Amino acid sequence: xxxxxxxxxxxxxxxxxxxxxxxxxxxxxxxxxxxxxxxxxxxxxxxxxxxxxxxxxxxxxxxxxxxxxxxxxxxxxxxxxxxxxxxxxxxxxxxxxxxxxxxxxxxxxxxxxxxxxxxxxxxxxxxxxxxxxxxxxxxxxxxxxxxxxxxxxxxxxxxxxxxxxxxxxxxxxxxxxxxxxxxxxxxxxxxxxxxxxxxxxxxxxxxxxxxxxxxxxxxxxxxxxxxxxxxxxxxxxxxxxxxxxxxxxxxxxxxxxxxxxxxxxxxxxxxxxxxxxxxxxxxxxxxxxxxxxxxxxxxx
Amino acid sequence: xxxxxxxxxxxxxxxxxxxxxxxxxxxxxxxxxxxxxxxxxxxxxxxxxxxxxxxxxxxxxxxxxxxxxxxxxxxxxxxxxxxxxxxxxxxxxxxxxxxxxxxxxxxxxxxxxxxxxxxxxxxxxxxxxxxxxxxxxxxxxxxxxxxxxxxxxxxxxxxxxxxxxxxxxxxxxxxxxxxxxxxxxxxxxxxxxxxxxxxxxxxxxxxxxxxxxxxxxxxxxxxxxxxxxxxxxxxxxxxxxxxxxxxxxxxxxxxxxxxxxxxxxxxxxxxxxxxxxxxxxxxxxxxxxxxxxxxxxxxxxxxxxxxxxxxxxxxxxxxxxxxxxxxxxxxxxxxxxxxxxxxxxxx
Numbered sequence: 001x002x003x004x005x006x007x008x009x010x011x012x013x014x015x016x017x018x019x020x021x022x023x024x025x026x027x028x029x030x031x032x033x034x035x036x037x038x039x040x041x042x043x044x045x046x047x048x049x050x051x052x053x054x055x056x057x058x059x060x061x062x063x064x065x066x067x068x069x070x071x072x073x074x075x076x077x078x079x080x081x082x083x084x085x086x087x088x089x090x091x092x093x094x095x096x097x098x099x100x101x102x103x104x105x106x107x108x109x110x111x112x113x114x115x116x117x118x119x120x121x122x123x124x125x126x127x128x129x130x131x132x133x134x135x136x137x138x139x140x141x142x143x144x145x146x147x148x149x150x151x152x153x154x155x156x157x158x159x160x161x162x163x164x165x166x167x168x169x170x171x172x173x174x175x176x177x178x179x180x181x182x183x184x185x186x187x188x189x190x191x192x193x194x195x196x197x198x199x200x201x202x203x204x205x206x207x208x209x210x211x212x213x214x215x216x217x218x219x220x221x222x223x224x225x226x227x228x229x230x231x232x233x234x235x236x237x238x239x240x241x242x243x244x245x246x247x248x249x250x251x252x253x254x255x256x257x258x259x260x261x262x263x264x265x266x267x268x269x270x271x272x273x274x275x276x277x278x279x280x281x282x283x284x285x286x287x288x289x290x291x292x293x294x295x296x297x298x299x300x
Numbered sequence: 301x302x303x304x305x306x307x308x309x310x311x312x313x314x315x316x317x318x319x320x321x322x323x324x325x326x327x328x329x330x331x332x333x334x335x336x337x338x339x340x341x342x343x344x345x346x347x348x349x350x351x352x353x354x355x356x357x358x359x360x361x362x363x364x365x366x367x368x369x370x371x372x373x374x375x376x377x378x379x380x381x382x383x384x385x386x387x388x389x390x391x392x393x394x395x396x397x398x399x400x401x402x403x404x405x406x407x408x409x410x411x412x413x414x415x416x417x418x419x420x421x422x423x424x425x426x427x428x429x430x431x432x433x434x435x436x437x438x439x440x441x442x443x444x445x446x447x448x449x450x451x452x453x454x455x456x457x458x459x460x461x462x463x464x465x466x467x468x469x470x471x472x473x474x475x476x477x478x479x480x481x482x483x484x485x486x487x488x489x490x491x492x493x494x495x496x497x498x499x500x501x502x503x504x505x506x507x508x509x510x511x512x513x514x515x516x517x518x519x520x521x522x523x524x525x526x527x528x529x530x531x532x533x534x535x536x537x538x539x540x541x542x543x544x545x546x547x548x549x550x551x552x553x554x555x556x557x558x559x560x561x562x563x564x565x566x567x568x569x570x571x572x573x574x575x576x577x578x579x580x581x582x583x584x585x586x587x588x589x590x591x592x593x594x595x596x597x598x599x600x601x602x603x604x605x606x607x608x609x610x611x612x613x614x615x616x617x618x619x620x621x622x623x624x625x626x627x628x629x630x631x632x633x634x635x636x637x638x639x640x641x642x643x644x645x646x647x
Contacts, residue, residue, distance in 0.1 A: 060449065062494025064473045067445045069494070137511060148467055149511025150497060232508065234468075234497040244467060244497050244508070254472070257372070257500050261379060 039278060042271030049265055055272075061235040061246075063269045064255070070269070072276060074235035078245040082156045082227055083220035085241060089160025090216055094167025095202075095209065101168070102175035103197045114169070121165040129229030132158040137230065150232025150244035159226050163216045170215065174208025175201050211291040218284035222277060224249040248273045336364035337580035343370075343377020343390035344476050345502050346520040347567050349599045350416060351390050354588050357595065361587065365580045373474025373500045375399075381570060384408045387581055389570040392418065392476030392520070394625035409573035409621045413585075413612045414638060415592055417602040419521035419555040420481055420563040422534040427513045430454070430461045433535045433547035436485060436562065442468070442516075444486045448493040454514070468496035469505045469517030476567075481518055484562040506531065518563075521550050522600035538562055555602050566604070566638050573621050582616075589613050608639055 047055070050070045058071025097117065101110050137154040141147045147154075178201050186200045202209065232244025233254050246254070252270045260267045341351055348371050355367035372380070374391045381389035382402035394412070395403075403410060422439070424431050431454075438457050441447060454461040471478045473490065478498075483489040497508055502523045509515040510530035524533055535547030544559030554560035569588070576582050589609050596603040614620075624641040 060495070062448070064498075065445070065494030066488075066491040067448060067494065133507065141511070145513075148514070149508045232497045233499055233504075234495060236495055243465070254499070257472070 036278070039271055039275045042268050043275045046265070046268040046272045049268075059237050061251075063266055068265075072273070074237045075246060075248045075251055075273060076276070077237055077239070078152070078231070078235065079221055079247040079249070081152050081239060081241060081245065082159065082231060082247055083217055085153060085156025086159035086163060086220040086223075087213070087217060089157050090163045090167050090220075091213060093160070094164045094212075094216070095171060097164070098168040098171035098175060098209075099197055099202070102172045103193065103201060114172070117165045117168055119165075120162065123162070125162065125223065125225040126229070128158050128162050129155070129226045132226055132230035144242065147242050148232070148244055150230065150234075151242050152231055152245050153241040155226045155230040156241065158230070159220055159223055162223070162226070163219050166219060167212050167216045170212030171205070171209045174205040174212065177208065178204040207291045207294050211288040214284050214288040214291070218281040218288070221284070222249065222281050224253060228253040248277050334364060335362060335579045335583065337578060338366040338368070339388065339581055339584055340386045341367065341369045341388040341390060341569075342372055342380050342386045343388075344374040344392040344567070345371045345471070345500055346374075346392040346418060346475070346477050346522070347390035347415070347569065349522060350567075350592075350596055350601060351388070351569065351588075353595050353599050354584075354591065357591060358584055358587050362580065362583065365584070367584065371500060373472060374476030374479065375474040376500075378402075378570075381410070381572065382406060382408060384572065387572050387575045387578075388585075391568045391570055393480050393565065394568065395570065395623050400623065407574075410570045410623075411573050411576075411615055411619065411621055412623045412625075413569050413571065413589065413615070414566045414604060414608060415569055415588070415612075416567050416596045417555055417604060418565060418567050419550040419560050419602075420477055420484075420518050420565070421521045421524040421550045422536055422563075423509050423515075423517050423519070423524060423531045424534055425509055425511075425513050425515050426530070426532045428515075428532065431516070431534055433537055435537045435539060435547075437539065439485045439536070440487070442466075443470075443482070443492050445491050445493055448495050451493075465514055467508075467512050467515045468493075469508045469515055470496050470498055471502065471505070471519055472498045472500040474500060477518070477520055480565050481563070484565075521555065521602075524550070525600035536560070536563060552602050567601075571616070573619055576616070576619065585616055586613075589616070605639065611639070 055070050055072055058069050059073055060069035060071050061074045062069045101114055105113065132155045133150075136158055137147065137149060137151065140154055144153075182200055182204060183196055186196045191199070227247045228250040231247060231250060233246050233250060234244045235246040235251065236243070238245065251273055255266065255270050260270075341355075348369060351369050355369055358365065358367060369390075370377075370386075374389075374393055377386070377389040377391065378395060378399040379402075380386045382399055382405075384406050389410075395410070422434060434457075442451055442457050451457065452465060453463055454466050455463045457466070470481070470492075478492070479489050482492045486492060497505075497517075499505055502519045505517050505519050506523060506527045509517045510527065516534075524531055533550055535549040537547040538561050540561070543561050544554070544557075548554050548560045550560050550563070555564045558564060571581070571585055576585070589612050592609055593603045593606055
């Protein structure tokens with residue numbers, strides 16, 4: 001009983017620390033809520049002036065020019081096109097490198113290669129942007145004479161290289177989580193290394209791998225500097241990767257580079273586009289989280 | 301907006317001075333003609349190279365004055381200028397009525413100083429073999445708002461050009477070059493198609509055209525001068541024989557003599573008159589006008605006659621505010637017209 005006052009004191013301090021930690025945690029939550037509130041507010045304001053139907057049905061996006069058109073599709077398609085190209089690079093390369101690291105590489109190699117691969121994620125994106133514009137595009141033009149100086153292909157490829165470590169690292173974690181017993185069972189039945197990789201490990205780690213893909217897609221959609229530098233700034237509705245296009249993020253950069261007065265319709269467009277970006281990455285992140293949760297349940 | 305600090309060097313120098321005066325115990329001499337302070341400039345990317353060069357030279361005389369020069373386009377610059385946020389606005393066209401109103405509302409007085417002459421060059425890739433000249437009519441057909449998503453191939457501009465896509469590049473809508481170009485070519489300022497690559501950064505346009513065989517774009521002549529080996533300027537025919545027959549190639553001579561029409565124009569700086577009480581700003585403006593004849597040419601622009609700079613100097617001394625261009629840019633203002641307007645305003 002003599003200890004009671006002391007522990008009471010400790011409890012009080014404990015409580016203080018708890019509150020402080022709660023405050024730290026709520027900073028990020030409140031920030032997110034604030035961002036969502038601002039986006040929502042400006043978006044609602046925007047749709048008071050522009051009909052939501054034309055926003056989703058018009059095929060032209062020219063809010064800064066004399067003939068104002070507010071069709072989101074050119075920006076949306078531009079974003080999807082570049083992200084698609086990035087995924088075409090990142091998926092196979094990321095999956096195969098994670099398979100190699102998880103199933104084939106000797107421990108020594110793995111310990112060197114994995115951190116090196118992850119360094120790719122630490123390179124500033126502006127460097128990737130100029131890498132695409134001044135190195136990859138001229139290189140590609142040697143094989144593809146029709147390639148414009150600004151295009152979707154080269155930043156797409158470079159973005160794929162950038163998100164490769166995200167895919168490979170997360171996929172590798174998922175593969176590592178596959179229980180040894182499953183692999184050993186397959187080996188005992190006489191499977192080769194390749195058969196184990198493709199018929200046991202990949203299916204077993206499938207939800208984890210999918211989660212990493214989706215996370216990578218959402219990273220690609222939100223990527224800004226590479227596309228702002230190397231993809232051009234011309235919103236056009238096309239699936240042709242050889243011509244200049246504009247993504248949602250690049251549009252926001254373009255408007256911000258000039259000086260758009262607060263409260264004008266042009267100003268609100270960047271919030272609407274921001275909202276679209278937010279929604280698409282939110283959906284993908286939630287999806288990825290669901291998948292990862294499922295994959296954890298299976299093997300615990 | 302991009303901001304380039306011309307102050308890095310001066311910061312080093314400044315910290316050196318502080319160190320000196322700190323340990324020297326009053327030994328360091330204070331020069332009475334040296335002032336300290338900062339000057340903020342923003343606006344046109346076309347005028348940027350001139351102001352930037354001036355800021356660099358000025359730093360040698362006044363190491364403690366920090367001059368920051370931003371680029372957010374003439375429109376962007378005037379918006380900040382009208383709110384009294386900056387001291388000088390770089391402008392590649394005269395101030396518009398709406399911008400004038402805004403400045404008046406916020407009690408911002410300004411002195412308008414023409415600093416150089418510039419042509420807008422029409423540019424294609426050097427590998428483009430077909431486009432040897434272009435008429436104002438063709439440019440209009442290509443750039444007017446109704447061309448949007450309709451005129452998309454070279455042969456739609458001129459039938460004997462190839463049936464290939466045309467990729468257009470131009471300055472952003474906050475740029476004075478864009479305003480002037482649309483005014484001179486389309487006939488209405490700010491009216492153009494919207495489906496082209498637009499950037500407030502002229503270097504983006506240079507890069508885009510230099511790497512694209514199917515490109516056509518426009519921007520200030522000085523940026524073309526800097527990138528002559530990577531781009532080709534297309535001669536423009538305005539269909540009026542009295543100011544030079546046939547297609548005219550932009551050059552120092554054709555811009556100066558106003559035969560390269562309608563795409564030659566004067567460019568300006570606007571100085572906030574209230575801020576001129578600050579010694580660093582009045583010294584900078586004085587320096588600007590005195591050195592313009594030599595420096596303007598060096599960075600690829602066409603200097604005005606000495607007389608024009610003297611007239612401008614006079615306006616600064618007498619603080620003559622207001623614009624001689626009632627209601628925005630006028631197409632085809634020659635050096636002589638400009639002088640006449642300037643001297644009229646000085647009286």
